[in-house]
């Protein structure tokens with residue numbers, strides 16, 4: 618696959634692909650809308666970005682979805698904009714703009730195992746300085762950004778072993794181990810289902826997905842395979858070689874710039 622090209626400034630061919638109807642905009646939160654910080658509970662979406670998302674979400678024939686590894690309620694709290702869809706827990710849960718919640722039926726039966734993993738890992742990792750076990754009900758995050766690098770392998774072994782004993786799987790993100798149900802539910806399956814529901818896969822539609830992490834690659838891959846018109850954008854400094862996204866932008870400030878353009882664009886079909 619070719620290295621991704623820079624999305625900004627928007628070239629006319631790219632601009633034209635964003636001009637479809639409906640326009641479905643799907644956005645990861647941490648590292649995409651919110652700059653990465655040492656402690657996930659301190660991450661915040663800048664007010665200017667929230668405003669851009671809010672304006673975009675009220676435009677005609679436009680749908681905005683937040684697609685996060687966080688619990689849906691947590692992602693919604695961080696962005697705090699109405700009129701948006703929220704896909705949480707890496708695709709395990711979806712909340713509509715009116716607050717209707719649904720949990721993937723493949724994930725739901727593993728709730729007790731995830732709770733058990735949280736209890737066991739909470740106890741096992743309690744002595745490790747800097748480790749943060751985040752309970753997201755349908756999945757579990759073990760953050761190690763603040764952990765002594767020499768101790769990280771020990772954390773990894775513990776997470777792997779506990780997950781395996783409970784029939785769960787471990788996925789790696791940026792300085793985090795994600796413990797999830799052993800089913801094929803991820804950001805890829807979730808964005809495809811939601812895009813279909815919102816009309817984003819139809820001919821003439823425009824579809825955009827922006828993410829910064831390894832778990833976003835599932836969405837890039839599925840969209841490039843199933844929706845040739847979709848714009849897939851990886852947030853990364855420089856020229857990333859480990860992505861299947863078609864485009865790249867530098868940082869969350871560049872994402873906001875993109876959202877601003879979309880929020881204030883003249884829309885031929887609006």
Ligand SMILES: [Mg+2]
Nearest residue numbers: 645647648830
């Ligand atoms: Mg992210």
